Amino acid sequence: MARTQPASTLLLPLPRGTVLLPGVVQRIPASANRPDIPALLSSVYSRAASKTANGRVDTVPVACVPIASPNVGPYGQLLIKDVDQLGEAADAAQPDSKRPTKGDLFSCGVAAKITGVEGRSSAGEFSLLVEGQARVRIEKITQERLHFEARVTYHHDDINVTDAVLEDHFQHLKTLSRELVNLLRISAILSQGRTTAKLTPLLARRLDVFISKKKIGEAGSLADFMANIVESSYDEKLQVLALFDVKARLAKVIELLERQIGNIKNSVKITTITTTAIPFTIESDNEQKEGEWKPLRPMQGRRPALPFGLPFQPGQGGNGPMGQGPNNEQEPDEIGELQKKLEAAKLSPEAAKVAEKEIKRLKKMMPAQAEYAVTRGYLETLAEIPWSAVTDDKLGPETLSRARKQLDDDHYGLEKVKKRLTEYLAVLRLKQSINEDVDAQIKKAEEELVAADSEPSTDPAQSPAAEKKQAASARLDILKSKRMMDKSPILLLVGPPGVGKTSLARSVATALGRKFHRISLGGVRDEAEIRGHRRTYVAAMPGLIMQGLRKVGVANPVFLLDEIDKLGTSSFHGDPSAAMLEVLDPEQNHTFVDHYVGIPYDLSKVLFIATANSLDTIPAPLLDRLEMIYLPGYTTLEKRHIATQHLVPKQVRVNGLAEDQVAFDQDVISKIIESYTRESGVRNLEREIGSVCRAKAVEFADAKDGGKIETYKPQLTVEDIERILGIEKFEEEIAEKSSRPGIVTGLVAYSSGGNGSILFIEVADMPGHGSVQLTGKLGDVLKESVEVALTWVKAHAYDLGLAESPAEDIMKNRSIHVHCPSGSIPKDGPSSGMAQAIALISLFSGRAVPPTMAMTGEISLRGRVTAVGGIKEKLIGALRAGVKTVLLPAQNRKDVKDLPQEVKDGLEIVHVSHMWEAIHHVWPDAHFPGEQQYAALESHL
Structure with a gap:
C-alpha cells in the first residue's frame, strides 16, 4: 500500500x-x-x-x-x-x-x-x-x-493473512529464526567456529520469546528484524530494503538464514548426545598409573544431557531432583514438597488460583533457568505467608484484670494509655462473646438445614420439607451477617523519647497473648520497602509488612510501627508515607496488595501501634487514619517510682550485683533525677543509675579480691553520687532568692523533647529616644509579644500610674533593653506576652515581682489573656525550679484537670483572663489610678 x-x-x-x-x-x-x-x-x-x-x-x-x-x-x-x-x-x-x-x-x-x-x-x-x-x-x-x-x-506492508503461500513462508521464517538463535547461543557457549555473533542465554531467551510471539500480520517486520541480525553483505541488505512485496522479502531473508545456519553447522561440530545418563567416568589420579588409561566407571547423581532442541520435562527420568538415579534412589521431589506446603498454608481463593498457575509454569521449566528460581521463591513466599493462621486471644473472664496487672507491672503512670488499651480489650472480649453465641446458633441452623434435606418429598417445590429448608437457609444467612468483624484500631503513641512507647506496645502483645513484631520506619525512603518490589526486578522481595507477617507466622499479630514521624516523604523513590495510607486505613487494609505478592491480603486483624515523637512531620492524610494517644513526660515523682520499681533492680542485675550488695534510697534517686538528668523520659536516668552500679561493682570486686569484704558499704549516699557522677550537670533554675524591678519568671521554654522549664525575662531602661533592643536569641513570635506588651503598657500608662497625664509618652526620653538569659538557646513561641507586660510595668513603676511567681499566656492589644499550649510540661518545669505560684490563662482551666496530683499539690495555680486581673494578683496591695476601671471590668467578667 x-x-x-x-x-x-x-x-x-x-x-x-x-x-x-x-x-x-x-x-x-x-x-x-x-x-x-x-x-x-x-x-x-x-x-x-x-x-x-x-x-x-x-x-x-x-x-x-x-x-x-x-x-x-x-x-x-x-x-x-x-x-x-x-x-x-x-x-x-x-x-x-x-x-x-x-x-x-x-x-x-x-x-x-x-x-x-x-x-x-x-x-x-x-x-x-x-x-x-x-x-x-x-x-x-x-x-x-x-x-x-x-x-x-x-x-506500508499489505499482508493477506489468508494467503497459504505467505503462511508457509512465515512459519518457515520463524522456524529458521529460532534455530539460528539457538545455534548462536551454542556457539557462544562452546566458543568454537568463526561466527562472531554470540548471544548470552538471557538475550537468546528474549529473542526466542520475541520471535515466538510474532503473528502473520507482522511477517514483514519479522523479516526486517532477522535481516538486520543475519550475516549478509551490503548489497544483500540493499536488496532486502528494495523488496516492497512481503512474500519476496520473506523468501530473500529465508535464503540468508539458511545460508548462515548451514555455515554454522559446517564450522561447529555438534555431537549427538543420548537421553540416558553417561555411564562411565575416568578413574581418579591415585588409581591411575602415569600414561595409562583405565576403563570408565559408572557415575552417580548426574543429570542426563539432552539433545539440542528437546525441552527437559521434570520427573521424566534422569538423575535430576525430579527423577531417579541409575540405582533407582528416590531424590527429593521439590515441586511435590512445595505443593504440600501450599496446601498446608490454606491459601485464600485468589492466592490458590495464582499458586496453581505458577506451579504449572514451574513444571515446564528447567531448573537451570533463571526464572525457575524466581518462580520457586515466589511460591515459597506464598506458602509462608499466614493466610488463615491466627493466635487465640487470651480473652476470658479474667482478661481485663490480667491486662491491667500486666500494664501496671511494666509501666508506672500513663493512665490514659492504659485506659484506652483496656477499652480495646473489653470491646474485643464482648465481640468474641457475641460471636460464640452466633456460632452456636449457626451450628443449630446448619443441623436443621441438613435435616430438611434428608426428608423425602414427591414435589420438592411445594412440600413442607422444602419450606423448612428455605426457612433454615434464610435464617443461616441472617445469623452469618450478625457475626462481629474484628477491625483492630490503629493507635498512635505520641510523646518525647524515653517515655516507654515501644515497651508499652510489647506489653499490649503480652497481655493479649499475641505475637509481637517491630518495624522501624526511621530512614525508610523507598516506597518499595513498604509495598514490596515488583517481581520483574532483580532481587525483588516483599515489603516490610509482608516480611513481618512471614516472620511471626500468624495473621493477627501486634505490629509496632516505630518512629512513623521519621518516615520518608515523596522523592524519586516514591512516597513511602503515601504507601502507608492503605496499610493503616481500616476501610482499605482488608484488601492490601503487596507488589511482590500481587494478591489482596487482609490486614484488618493486625493490631497496629505506631509511635512518634512529633506530629509535625506526619502528613495530614496519614495522621487522619490514626487514633492519637499522647504520652507526656514524667514528673519527678513518677521518675522516682520508675527508678525504684524498674530501673534500679534492672541495672543492679545487669552489672553483676545482688540486691543486697547496693542500696538506693529516695534521697539518692532524687539527687540523680534533679542534678544529673533533665529529660522527659528515663533513658538518661537509667544510664546514670548504671554508672553508679558499675562504680559500686568495682568497689565490691576490689573488696572481695583484697579480702576486705567487711569494709564494703552497700548503702549509697548523696556524697557518693557526687563522687561517682562528678559535678552536677544541672543547677536550681531560680538562683536569686530576691527580685528586682524589671525581672519576671516566665514559662515559655517548651522544647519538642517534652521538657518544660522557666525563662527569666529581664528589662532595663536608659536615657534615649524610645528605641527598643531585644537580645537573647528571640524568635519572631517572641519579638511580636514584646511589641504588643509595650503598646498595651504605653496605652494604659496613665491608668497604671506611670504617666502624669493621658497624653504623656513614657518612652519619650528613655530606651529599653529586653533580654532573656541563656542566649545560646533559641527561644520562640506565643506564650510570654503577659510576662513581658508585667516586666515592663515592674520596671516603670519600680515594683518587684515575687521571685517564686511565674506566669505564661499571650495578650492581645485589648489586654485579654489568651490560651497557650504545653501546660503540663511547663508546670512540671516550674515545680522542679522551685516556683510556688503560677498565673495561667483562664482558657487553660481544662488542661489543669489532667495534671498529676504532685503538681497540683506543689503549685498555687491562678487563672486570669485580663491584664488588669493579672496585675492585681502580682501586686495585691498596690493601688493604681485605673483601679476603678479594673473593678468594673472584673464585675463584667
Missing part, C-alpha cells in the same frame, strides 16, 4: 555500508566532514518548533537513504552475480559517503524519526539515534544544497 508524501521530506544519507530497516534503531555518527547533517538537524528543529509547542524533534519524519551500490539496480535487482570477481575495482567504484551527491543516493530508503542526539556538540562530534518506521521510494530530489530534500512515496 503506497501513499505519496505531499510536502518535501528531509533526506539523511547514511554512511557507507549502513542500511536502516523498519523497526530498527541505529546510531548515525556525524563527523566534521559531514556538514549536511548539522544543517539537516537545524531544519528539523525549526520544523518541530512550528508544529508543536515543546519542539520535539521526533515529530518531524526524515528519510534515511543508503548509498547506492554499482552491483544493485534501483529496484533491488542484482546486476553482477559474482561480486567477488570484481575485486579492488568494485571497491573503488563505490561512491564516497563523506559528502554524497545527488547521484550517490539509493532509490529506496526508510522513513524514520530522530529519537535522540548523543555526543559533544561543542566539539562537532555527535551522533543521531534514528528509528526506522516504513519504507519509502525517492520520487524526485527537490533540494541538494546544505541538505537534501525530496518527494517520497510511503510503502
Whole structure:
C-alpha cells in the first residue's frame, strides 16, 4: 500500500555500508566532514518548533537513504552475480559517503524519526539515534544544497493473512529464526567456529520469546528484524530494503538464514548426545598409573544431557531432583514438597488460583533457568505467608484484670494509655462473646438445614420439607451477617523519647497473648520497602509488612510501627508515607496488595501501634487514619517510682550485683533525677543509675579480691553520687532568692523533647529616644509579644500610674533593653506576652515581682489573656525550679484537670483572663489610678 508524501521530506544519507530497516534503531555518527547533517538537524528543529509547542524533534519524519551500490539496480535487482570477481575495482567504484551527491543516493530508503542526539556538540562530534518506521521510494530530489530534500512515496506492508503461500513462508521464517538463535547461543557457549555473533542465554531467551510471539500480520517486520541480525553483505541488505512485496522479502531473508545456519553447522561440530545418563567416568589420579588409561566407571547423581532442541520435562527420568538415579534412589521431589506446603498454608481463593498457575509454569521449566528460581521463591513466599493462621486471644473472664496487672507491672503512670488499651480489650472480649453465641446458633441452623434435606418429598417445590429448608437457609444467612468483624484500631503513641512507647506496645502483645513484631520506619525512603518490589526486578522481595507477617507466622499479630514521624516523604523513590495510607486505613487494609505478592491480603486483624515523637512531620492524610494517644513526660515523682520499681533492680542485675550488695534510697534517686538528668523520659536516668552500679561493682570486686569484704558499704549516699557522677550537670533554675524591678519568671521554654522549664525575662531602661533592643536569641513570635506588651503598657500608662497625664509618652526620653538569659538557646513561641507586660510595668513603676511567681499566656492589644499550649510540661518545669505560684490563662482551666496530683499539690495555680486581673494578683496591695476601671471590668467578667 503506497501513499505519496505531499510536502518535501528531509533526506539523511547514511554512511557507507549502513542500511536502516523498519523497526530498527541505529546510531548515525556525524563527523566534521559531514556538514549536511548539522544543517539537516537545524531544519528539523525549526520544523518541530512550528508544529508543536515543546519542539520535539521526533515529530518531524526524515528519510534515511543508503548509498547506492554499482552491483544493485534501483529496484533491488542484482546486476553482477559474482561480486567477488570484481575485486579492488568494485571497491573503488563505490561512491564516497563523506559528502554524497545527488547521484550517490539509493532509490529506496526508510522513513524514520530522530529519537535522540548523543555526543559533544561543542566539539562537532555527535551522533543521531534514528528509528526506522516504513519504507519509502525517492520520487524526485527537490533540494541538494546544505541538505537534501525530496518527494517520497510511503510503502506500508499489505499482508493477506489468508494467503497459504505467505503462511508457509512465515512459519518457515520463524522456524529458521529460532534455530539460528539457538545455534548462536551454542556457539557462544562452546566458543568454537568463526561466527562472531554470540548471544548470552538471557538475550537468546528474549529473542526466542520475541520471535515466538510474532503473528502473520507482522511477517514483514519479522523479516526486517532477522535481516538486520543475519550475516549478509551490503548489497544483500540493499536488496532486502528494495523488496516492497512481503512474500519476496520473506523468501530473500529465508535464503540468508539458511545460508548462515548451514555455515554454522559446517564450522561447529555438534555431537549427538543420548537421553540416558553417561555411564562411565575416568578413574581418579591415585588409581591411575602415569600414561595409562583405565576403563570408565559408572557415575552417580548426574543429570542426563539432552539433545539440542528437546525441552527437559521434570520427573521424566534422569538423575535430576525430579527423577531417579541409575540405582533407582528416590531424590527429593521439590515441586511435590512445595505443593504440600501450599496446601498446608490454606491459601485464600485468589492466592490458590495464582499458586496453581505458577506451579504449572514451574513444571515446564528447567531448573537451570533463571526464572525457575524466581518462580520457586515466589511460591515459597506464598506458602509462608499466614493466610488463615491466627493466635487465640487470651480473652476470658479474667482478661481485663490480667491486662491491667500486666500494664501496671511494666509501666508506672500513663493512665490514659492504659485506659484506652483496656477499652480495646473489653470491646474485643464482648465481640468474641457475641460471636460464640452466633456460632452456636449457626451450628443449630446448619443441623436443621441438613435435616430438611434428608426428608423425602414427591414435589420438592411445594412440600413442607422444602419450606423448612428455605426457612433454615434464610435464617443461616441472617445469623452469618450478625457475626462481629474484628477491625483492630490503629493507635498512635505520641510523646518525647524515653517515655516507654515501644515497651508499652510489647506489653499490649503480652497481655493479649499475641505475637509481637517491630518495624522501624526511621530512614525508610523507598516506597518499595513498604509495598514490596515488583517481581520483574532483580532481587525483588516483599515489603516490610509482608516480611513481618512471614516472620511471626500468624495473621493477627501486634505490629509496632516505630518512629512513623521519621518516615520518608515523596522523592524519586516514591512516597513511602503515601504507601502507608492503605496499610493503616481500616476501610482499605482488608484488601492490601503487596507488589511482590500481587494478591489482596487482609490486614484488618493486625493490631497496629505506631509511635512518634512529633506530629509535625506526619502528613495530614496519614495522621487522619490514626487514633492519637499522647504520652507526656514524667514528673519527678513518677521518675522516682520508675527508678525504684524498674530501673534500679534492672541495672543492679545487669552489672553483676545482688540486691543486697547496693542500696538506693529516695534521697539518692532524687539527687540523680534533679542534678544529673533533665529529660522527659528515663533513658538518661537509667544510664546514670548504671554508672553508679558499675562504680559500686568495682568497689565490691576490689573488696572481695583484697579480702576486705567487711569494709564494703552497700548503702549509697548523696556524697557518693557526687563522687561517682562528678559535678552536677544541672543547677536550681531560680538562683536569686530576691527580685528586682524589671525581672519576671516566665514559662515559655517548651522544647519538642517534652521538657518544660522557666525563662527569666529581664528589662532595663536608659536615657534615649524610645528605641527598643531585644537580645537573647528571640524568635519572631517572641519579638511580636514584646511589641504588643509595650503598646498595651504605653496605652494604659496613665491608668497604671506611670504617666502624669493621658497624653504623656513614657518612652519619650528613655530606651529599653529586653533580654532573656541563656542566649545560646533559641527561644520562640506565643506564650510570654503577659510576662513581658508585667516586666515592663515592674520596671516603670519600680515594683518587684515575687521571685517564686511565674506566669505564661499571650495578650492581645485589648489586654485579654489568651490560651497557650504545653501546660503540663511547663508546670512540671516550674515545680522542679522551685516556683510556688503560677498565673495561667483562664482558657487553660481544662488542661489543669489532667495534671498529676504532685503538681497540683506543689503549685498555687491562678487563672486570669485580663491584664488588669493579672496585675492585681502580682501586686495585691498596690493601688493604681485605673483601679476603678479594673473593678468594673472584673464585675463584667
